[in-house]
Amino acid sequence: xxxxxxxxIAAAVLLPxxxxxxxxxxxxxxxxxxxxxxxxSDGFPYTxxxxxxxxxxxxxxxxxxxxxxxxxxxxxxxxxxxxxxxxAYLDDKVLPKYAKDYASxxxxxxxxxxxxxxxxxxxxxxxxxxxxxxxxxxxRGREAFKKSGIETRLNTESCAxxxxxxxxxxxxxxxxxxxxxxxxxxxxxxxxxxxxxAATAKKLKDLKALPVFVYDSGDKTAFTAGGKGIxxxxxxxxxxxxxxxxxxxxxxxxxxxxxxARKPEAIVIYDYGATTVAQKKKRLLTDPALADVPAIKNKRxxxxxxxDAVLGVRVPAAVxxxxxxxxxxATTS
Numbered sequence: 143x144x145x146x147x148x149x150x151i152a153a154a155v156l157l158p159x160x161x162x163x164x165x166x167x168x169x170x171x172x173x174x175x176x177x178x179x180x181x182x183s184d185g186f187p188y189t190x191x192x193x194x195x196x197x198x199x200x201x202x203x204x205x206x207x208x209x210x211x212x213x214x215x216x217x218x219x220x221x222x223x224x225x226x227x228x229x230a231y232l233d234d235k236v237l238p239k240y241a242k243d244y245a246s247x248x249x250x251x252x253x254x255x256x257x258x259x260x261x262x263x264x265x266x267x268x269x270x271x272x273x274x275x276x277x278x279x280x281x282r283g284r285e286a287f288k289k290s291g292i293e294t295r296l297n298t299e300s301c302a303x304x305x306x307x308x309x310x311x312x313x314x315x316x317x318x319x320x321x322x323x324x325x326x327x328x329x330x331x332x333x334x335x336x337x338x339x340a341a342t343a344k345k346l347k348d349l350k351a352l353p354v355f356v357y358d359s360g361d362k363t364a365f366t367a368g369g370k371g372i373x374x375x376x377x378x379x380x381x382x383x384x385x386x387x388x389x390x391x392x393x394x395x396x397x398x399x400x401x402x403a404r405k406p407e408a409i410v411i412y413d414y415g416a417t418t419v420a421q422k423k424k425r426l427l428t429d430p431a432l433a434d435v436p437a438i439k440n441k442r443x444x445x446x447x448x449x450d451a452v453l454g455v456r457v458p459a460a461v462x463x464x465x466x467x468x469x470x471x472a473t474t475s
């Protein structure tokens with residue numbers, strides 16, 4: 143999982159958005175009523191601080207490159223396809239409802255593009271999903287783009303620091319909407335997301351939470367979801383308890399001994415990459431050390447695409463889908 147580097151994992155803890163420079167924002171004013179007065183009436187200039195980088199936009203960006211699937215889908219969901227001049231790095235497939243729009247956007251690299259590949263699209267904005275999208279050592283640092291006159295944004299799950307990931311998601315959508323002058327679309331999405339989350343919560347009310355182990359990958363150790371980030375909140379909102387919620391990061395390694403000791407009753411498998419879900423299940427089911435784990439004994443598995451478990455527009459539906467796998471009786475009644 144090259145996009146989730148150790149530096150990213152260490153950084154991906156969450157902080158209340160209203161209290162930090164990770165996502166506080168303000169709208170500039172034009173007290174003189176001069177040339178920028180018309181822009182002001184449309185919400186510009188707009189100043190926002192994102193993961194320590196402060197930017198003032200006099201108008202919405204027009205030529206955008208996205209790196210990582212979840213930020214690409216945010217752009218598509220907000221109706222900003224025509225602003226995209228390039229995209230890169232899918233974890234799996236975009237949702238069917240985005241397929242036509244996605245097909246119209248040039249894919250400039252299968253994984254991360256080089257700095258030169260990005261520049262070749264003549265962008266004025268680059269939007270990255272993981273910290274690894276802006277790895278300075280690979281020439282794609284945010285400062286390097288800034289020197290070329292290109293503004294940037296990093297999905298705030300990579301820099302926020304408090305355990306409020308759903309609010310982080312709402313703020314991510316809100317700030318992207320403001321940046322591109324589509325505030326109405328962003329607020330409509332947030333309103334619907336809140337309603338969807340409330341509907342799922344109502345179905346699961348008073349239900350006993352199920353101990354859950356997330357299996358992302360790993361052999362000698364288990365790479366799993368920790369207690370920070372949207373992945374942990376997905377489990378909680380879907381009626382589960384993450385057995386590694388005490389892991390103080392979004393993703394991390396856990397020993398198989400601890401998996402056994404914590405007795406998960408269900409295992410959530412992240413589906414992505416070259417290793418199939420069937421191969422992951424086989425690895426778990428044929429490991430003698432796991433034979434007494436309740437989830438293994440009962441072959442109780444749930445499956446989530448990795449793109450469902452990151453800070454993007456799939457999250458509310460992902461909560462509902464996971465809840466249906468963990469608590470089918472409660473969600474179908």
